[in-house]
Amino acid sequence: MPQVAFIGLGKMGHGMAGRYLDAGFTVAVWNRSKAKAEDLIARGARWATSPAGAATGADAVVTMVADDEASRRVWLGNDGAATGMKAGALAIECSTVSHAHALEMSQGLTKRGLIYIDCPVTGLPQAAAAGKLTLLVGADPADLEKARPFLLPLGTTIRHFGAVGTGTVFKLINNLMGAVQIASLAEGVAIAEQAGLDMNLVAEALSTGAVASPQVVRHSTRMVARDFSGATFTAALRHKDAAYAVRLAETLLPGVPVSRSALAAYDRAKAHAPDGDEGQMIEIVSRPKR
Numbered sequence: 001m002p003q004v005a006f007i008g009l010g011k012m013g014h015g016m017a018g019r020y021l022d023a024g025f026t027v028a029v030w031n032r033s034k035a036k037a038e039d040l041i042a043r044g045a046r047w048a049t050s051p052a053g054a055a056t057g058a059d060a061v062v063t064m065v066a067d068d069e070a071s072r073r074v075w076l077g078n079d080g081a082a083t084g085m086k087a088g089a090l091a092i093e094c095s096t097v098s099h100a101h102a103l104e105m106s107q108g109l110t111k112r113g114l115i116y117i118d119c120p121v122t123g124l125p126q127a128a129a130a131g132k133l134t135l136l137v138g139a140d141p142a143d144l145e146k147a148r149p150f151l152l153p154l155g156t157t158i159r160h161f162g163a164v165g166t167g168t169v170f171k172l173i174n175n176l177m178g179a180v181q182i183a184s185l186a187e188g189v190a191i192a193e194q195a196g197l198d199m200n201l202v203a204e205a206l207s208t209g210a211v212a213s214p215q216v217v218r219h220s221t222r223m224v225a226r227d228f229s230g231a232t233f234t235a236a237l238r239h240k241d242a243a244y245a246v247r248l249a250e251t252l253l254p255g256v257p258v259s260r261s262a263l264a265a266y267d268r269a270k271a272h273a274p275d276g277d278e279g280q281m282i283e284i285v286s287r288p289k290r
C-alpha cells in the first residue's frame with residue numbers, strides 16, 4: 001500500500017487525512033497540537049512526534065497548514081519533513097501559501113531530490129472530509145501523473161494550470177475575488193438595513209438574483225441574521241489570502257484598487273474577530289462610526 005504522511009490536521013487537514021485512511025493508504029500524521037490527531041490514530045494512523053518522523057518512508061508528504069510561516073516550518077524546519085523524506089518522494093503542498101513561497105519551497109525541496117507540486121484546494125471542511133475538493137495544481141505534467149494516486153482520494157476535480165506556482169496563482173485570485181464579493185455584500189446589506197428594508201426579503205432576493213454568486217448565497221442570510229455559528233473559513237485566513245494575492249498583483253499589475261479596498265476591509269475584520277467567520281465582515285461595516 002502507498003505510504004502517505006499528512007501534516008496539519010486543522011479544519012481542512014483533519015478530513016483530508018481521514019480520506020487516506022478510508023482509501024486504505026498507510027498513513028502517518030503530525031500536527032502542532034496532538035489532540036486533533038487522536039481519532040485518526042484510533043482509526044489506524046501512525047502518530048509521529050515531528051514532521052520528519054511522519055515523512056520517514058513516505059511515498060508522498062501532504063501538508064495543509066495555515067500560511068507561509070507554518071509551511072516553511074513543516075517542510076524545512078530542523079525537524080521538517082524534508083529531513084526525513086526519501087529521494088524521489090512527492091512533496092504536495094495543499095496549504096494556501098504565497099506565490100513566492102511556493103516557488104521558494106519548490107527550489108529548496110527539488111535541490112534535495114524531492115518532487116514538489118503546489119496543490120491548493122477549493123471547498124469547505126465538509127467537502128474535505130468527503131473527498132469532494134477541487135484541486136488546483138501547479139506541476140510538471142510528469143510529476144502530476146506521479147502525484148495523481150495521492151490526489152484522487154482528496155477531490156473530485158483536478159485542474160492543472162501549468163508549472164509549479166500556477167495552482168497557487170489561481171487560488172489567490174479566486175480567494176481575492178471572494179474577499180471582494182464578501183466585503184461588497186456586507187456593504188450592500190448594511191445599506192439596506194439603514195434604509196429600513198425587510199431584511200429577510202433582501203437576503204432572499206440577493207441569493208436568487210443576478211449577484212447570487214456562491215459567496216453571496218452562502219453569506220447573505222447569515223449576515224442578515226448575524227449568525228456566524230460553525231465558522232468554516234476565518235477572517236484571518238481570508239485576510240492572509242487577500243494579502244498574498246495583492247502582493248502577487250504588485251509584481252504583475254500594480255494598482256488593483258478594488259482588491260486593495262477588500263484587503264483593507266479584511267484588515268479591520270481580522271482585527272475585530274480573527275478566528276471568527278469571514279462573514280463577520282458585516283459587523284465592521286455596520287458598526288456605528290465614532
Ligand code: NAP
Binds near residue numbers: 008011031094095121
Ligand atoms: P485551521 O483549522 O486554522 O488549521 C490550521 C493548521 O495549521 C492547523 O493544523 C495548525 O496547527 C497548523 N499551523 C498553524 N500555524 C502553524 C505553525 N506555525 N507550525 C505548524 N503548524 C501550524 O485552518 P484550515 O481552515 O484547516 O486551513 C488550512 C489551510 O487550508 C489554509 O492555508 C487555508 O487558507 C486553506 N483552506 C481553507 C479552507 C476552509 O474552508 N477552511 C478552504 C480551502 C483552503 P494547530 O492545530 O496546532 O493549531
